[in-house]
Amino acid sequence: QLQLVESGGGLVQAGGSLRLSCAASGRTFSTLAMGWFRQAPGKEREFVAAISRYARTTNYADSLKGRFTISRDNAKNTVYLQMDTLKPEDTAIYYCAASSLSGSPMSAYDYFYWGQGTQVTVSS
DSSP states (O other), X not given: OOEEEEEOXXXXXXXXXXXXXXXXXXXXXGGOEEEEEEEOTTSOOEEEEEEOTTSSOEEEOGGGBTTEEEEEETTTTEEEEEEOSOOXXXXXXXXXXXXXXXXXXXXXXXXXXXXXXXXXXXXX
16 A cells, blocks of 8 residues: 655745655555645646656646756655745645656546645745
8 A cells, every 4th residue: 555645835935935745655666657736725636747757757737837846766755846936826735646657647537646735825
């Protein structure tokens, strides 16, 4: 059974940065593509970023390119999301997820394990 635990969320002022972490256990991490999704109040869950098993490919939501960076450390079984120049509209619960597919999937339907989420709040 794979377990994913997110951390690093919190309250930050607009223009600030946060780095989210997602630690995985229970399955060989390097066999999994990893993704980040977010869900704001009253909105549907949306794709943020994804990274392939050995970080050869990444994908980002078009609106977030240049501000968010996904990375992973297979030795630490951890995936990261560096978020810079944060805006109030980035406020959401951020979820990491794992996929057995190759590449860096962008659809939530391609992910079979999800973390509990971490709250990110950006104040104006």
